[in-house]
Amino acid sequence: MATTHTLRAKHRRSALRTLAFLSPWLIGFAVFFAYPMISTVYFSFMHYDGFRPPTWSGTKNWTYVFAHYPFFWPALRNTLWLVVIMVTLRVLFGLGIGMLITKIKTATGVFRTLFYLPYLAPPVAATMAFAFLLNPGTGPVNSLLESVGIPAPGWFNDPDWSKPALTLMFLWGVGDLMVIFMAALLDVPKEQYEAAELDGASAWQRFRFVTLPNISPIIMFAVVTGVIAAMQCYTQPLVAGKVASGVIQGAGTMFEPGYPEHSTLTLPQLVYNLGFQRFDYGSACVVALVLFALSMAFTALLMRRRGGLIQAGD
Amino acid sequence: MPTRIPEVVRKAAFALTASTALLLSTTACTGQSATDASDDASKETTLTFWHAWSAPSEVKAVQALVAGFEKTHPNIHVKVVGNMTDDKIDQALRAGGSTAPDVISSFTTNNVGTFCSSGALVDLNPFFEKANIDPQTTFPKAMNQYTQFEGDRCAVPLLGDAYGLYYNRTAFEKAGITAPPKTWSEFEADAKKLTITQGATYKQLGFMPDYHGWETTTEHYMGQFGPTYFDASGKSTIATDPAVAAAFTTQKKLVDELGGFRKLETFRAGLGDEWGPKHPFHTGQVAMQLDGEWRLGMALEAEPAFEIGVAPLPVPDDQADRYGRGYITGTIASIAATSRKQNAAWELVKYMTTDTDAVVAFSNAIHNVPSTLAALKSPDLKYDPRFKTFLDIAANPNSTTAPASVNGGVYLTTVQQLGYDYESGKVTDLAAGLKKAAAQIDTDIAQAK
Numbered sequence: 001m002a003t004t005h006t007l008r009a010k011h012r013r014s015a016l017r018t019l020a021f022l023s024p025w026l027i028g029f030a031v032f033f034a035y036p037m038i039s040t041v042y043f044s045f046m047h048y049d050g051f052r053p054p055t056w057s058g059t060k061n062w063t064y065v066f067a068h069y070p071f072f073w074p075a076l077r078n079t080l081w082l083v084v085i086m087v088t089l090r091v092l093f094g095l096g097i098g099m100l101i102t103k104i105k106t107a108t109g110v111f112r113t114l115f116y117l118p119y120l121a122p123p124v125a126a127t128m129a130f131a132f133l134l135n136p137g138t139g140p141v142n143s144l145l146e147s148v149g150i151p152a153p154g155w156f157n158d159p160d161w162s163k164p165a166l167t168l169m170f171l172w173g174v175g176d177l178m179v180i181f182m183a184a185l186l187d188v189p190k191e192q193y194e195a196a197e198l199d200g201a202s203a204w205q206r207f208r209f210v211t212l213p214n215i216s217p218i219i220m221f222a223v224v225t226g227v228i229a230a231m232q233c234y235t236q237p238l239v240a241g242k243v244a245s246g247v248i249q250g251a252g253t254m255f256e257p258g259y260p261e262h263s264t265l266t267l268p269q270l271v272y273n274l275g276f277q278r279f280d281y282g283s284a285c286v287v288a289l290v291l292f293a294l295s296m297a298f299t300a301l302l303m304r305r306r307g308g309l310i311q312a313g314d
Numbered sequence: 315m316p317t318r319i320p321e322v323v324r325k326a327a328f329a330l331t332a333s334t335a336l337l338l339s340t341t342a343c344t345g346q347s348a349t350d351a352s353d354d355a356s357k358e359t360t361l362t363f364w365h366a367w368s369a370p371s372e373v374k375a376v377q378a379l380v381a382g383f384e385k386t387h388p389n390i391h392v393k394v395v396g397n398m399t400d401d402k403i404d405q406a407l408r409a410g411g412s413t414a415p416d417v418i419s420s421f422t423t424n425n426v427g428t429f430c431s432s433g434a435l436v437d438l439n440p441f442f443e444k445a446n447i448d449p450q451t452t453f454p455k456a457m458n459q460y461t462q463f464e465g466d467r468c469a470v471p472l473l474g475d476a477y478g479l480y481y482n483r484t485a486f487e488k489a490g491i492t493a494p495p496k497t498w499s500e501f502e503a504d505a506k507k508l509t510i511t512q513g514a515t516y517k518q519l520g521f522m523p524d525y526h527g528w529e530t531t532t533e534h535y536m537g538q539f540g541p542t543y544f545d546a547s548g549k550s551t552i553a554t555d556p557a558v559a560a561a562f563t564t565q566k567k568l569v570d571e572l573g574g575f576r577k578l579e580t581f582r583a584g585l586g587d588e589w590g591p592k593h594p595f596h597t598g599q600v601a602m603q604l605d606g607e608w609r610l611g612m613a614l615e616a617e618p619a620f621e622i623g624v625a626p627l628p629v630p631d632d633q634a635d636r637y638g639r640g641y642i643t644g645t646i647a648s649i650a651a652t653s654r655k656q657n658a659a660w661e662l663v664k665y666m667t668t669d670t671d672a673v674v675a676f677s678n679a680i681h682n683v684p685s686t687l688a689a690l691k692s693p694d695l696k697y698d699p700r701f702k703t704f705l706d707i708a709a710n711p712n713s714t715t716a717p718a719s720v721n722g723g724v725y726l727t728t729v730q731q732l733g734y735d736y737e738s739g740k741v742t743d744l745a746a747g748l749k750k751a752a753a754q755i756d757t758d759i760a761q762a763k
Contacts, residue, residue, distance in 0.1 A: 049432050050432075052432055061761075064757075068754070135583055136583050136584070137515070137584020137585075138583075138584035244583065246528060246587075260734075260738075261738070276404070277722075278721055278722070278762070280721075280761065280762060
């Protein structure tokens with residue numbers, strides 16, 4: 001009995017110690033994740049305008065968002081477009097630039113700085129600059145294209161070109177990925193390249209069978225963080241749409257989100273529009289939950305593929 | 315290999331997380347406490363007044379207005395906070411607390427319906443009754459309309475904005491036009507006469523009709539047609555009111571006649587911004603401009619190389635007798651429901667919005683349209699003779715506004731969205747588009763209720 005009692009006391013002490021060590025995380029988890037999460041689910045079933053106490057509305061908000069809110073499906077399509085196209089291009093471009101710079105022998109620092117600097121530009125300023133550069137009427141890009149006889153696109157003013165214009169801007173700010181890829185590329189053991197060369201591997205084969213397996217965890221990191229960032233994409237499309245539309249919210253006017261023709265509308269913009277402009281917190285919570293579910297699904301899908309991507313062990 | 319977390323730890327962790335979450339979520343559900351106007355306005359007190367003006371001259375004008383009030387009410391002191399956006403005001407109205415405003419002033423009338431129905435702002439009807447002031451005979455009709463919702467007057471007009479037509483007199487003379495157009499047919503003919511193309515673009519465009527041409531919003535066009543947005547039961551009438559379809563058709567005709575949507579949009583994208591000196595009307599790139607009364611001062615400041623003319627906007631050909639009307643909106647003043655000094659706050663609101671001398675002086679300083687019928691006629695108003703056009707539009711009983719709705723300006727964005735789709739050719743069947751938009755407006759309102 002005494003032994004059991006001592007064992008229990010030992011377990012209890014161990015449990016308390018573990019809890020004590022875990023407590024900072026547990027408190028953070030409860031306050032910054034569990035509470036907002038539970039609240040979001042709770043409010044998605046409530047009619048709540050932020051002023052009057054919330055009242056139960058059942059699935060009304062869910063039906064409204066999925067069946068009657070005209071911006072939801074365009075925003076979802078745009079968000080998915082950004083996740084698939086923009087993230088892919090950003091990873092490829094970041095990797096390409098990273099590889100190029102690791103190969104450069106002279107003035108590496110200058111190139112590194114040049115490619116990294118745009119990443120530091122504040123999102124609003126960068127978007128304003130791109131809206132100026134890509135202005136279909138007066139922008140220098142279109143003037144240049146026209147001078148060489150290439151038909152100039154409408155960029156942020158054309159629904160077919162607004163997302164490519166956004167992507168172009170995100171590619172310009174690829175400095176963060178470039179730095180990460182450069183570090184990973186420089187970390188690949190040289191002897192593996194030497195062995196591959198001795199075996200007569202071509203440049204492509206060296207990349208495919210040496211570089212890629214070594215940097216696959218970093219590619220995974222870039223893809224997962226890229227997907228999450230694309231899901232949360234808010235500022236740039238909002239500013240681009242606002243600047244290009246020319247509409248300034250003032251007395252008697254309302255801003256049309258996603259100009260032109262909803263093409264720059266993203267799910268986070270809907271959360272803001274529903275919650276803080278329409279005072280419909282219930283529906284805003286529904287969109288937030290969709291966003292959360294999508295992020296989880298994408299991340300889970302990518303993590304399941306992790307085993308296939310990572311071959312060199314982690 | 316990580317060791318398994320002991321069961322007791324897991325259970326404790328779960329209990330802690332869940333209880334914290336539940337505790338916090340239940341506190342979040344607490345509604346706001348109601349306040350009543352039981353304060354004594356004759357006692358020493360300090361009010362907090364939030365407003366949206368930010369330009370130095372405007373801030374100075376607000377300070378002068380408040381100084382005038384403090385002189386007449388020496389026991390009430392006012393702490394003025396400027397440059398407050400609607401977002402910040404919304405947050406403060408929700409949160410309340412000691413630093414929240416007692417009196418707010420907002421540039422937009424869009425949220426009046428939401429604020430009135432949700433009780434975020436105090437219903438001022440009892441205050442008006444107590445003070446023996448009849449809002450119907452004090453404020454212009456349109457301003458009266460946009461400051462209340464379903465009988466709840468939760469806002470008061472504090473200066474207004476009237477929309478009219480600015481035109482380039484010099485360009486008019488060159489094109490042989492002797493007077494500003496009074497009907498949309500005349501307007502269309504003049505806009506075409508004034509348009510000078512240059513290659514794929516314009517040297518001078520008669521008028522920028524696109525809904526993205528800043529103030530050329532759907533509701534501003536429609537104001538000239540006298541639309542009803544809702545019927546007595548609160549259902550949308552945009553599909554059944556011929557005025558709405560007429561406004562859409564007129565604008566679309568202008569877009570098509572002046573070069574087509576794509577060409578106009580490309581030209582528009584390259585124009586200077588609305589609030590800068592390179593505004594296309596100032597630079598002579600567009601000869602006519604639908605705009606508010608503030609444009610006159612801005613245009614004169616830019617010292618354009620032509621003479622500026624001002625007139626009311628045209629009306630439909632079959633409503634020639636309504637010429638002189640315009641769209642009206644403006645700034646509003648209100649008392650926060652969370653304020654514990656509502657009687658004192660009312661004294662400030664009453665002074666700012668109904669004292670003729672105060673309204674006139676503020677209007678002279680800000681260059682907006684006065685918001686009381688008495689101030690509109692005041693001999694003390696100082697203005698450029700052309701500004702008189704806007705005073706007349708504001709006082710015109712046929713002038714219109716967009717009514718308050720339970721979900722604010724959501725119905726206006728729906729109408730505007732249809733406008734974008736119709737002008738760009740995405741929607742070709744206007745009747746079907748209007749029907750769909752009306753159904754959307756009704757659904758949105760049902761969702762908000």
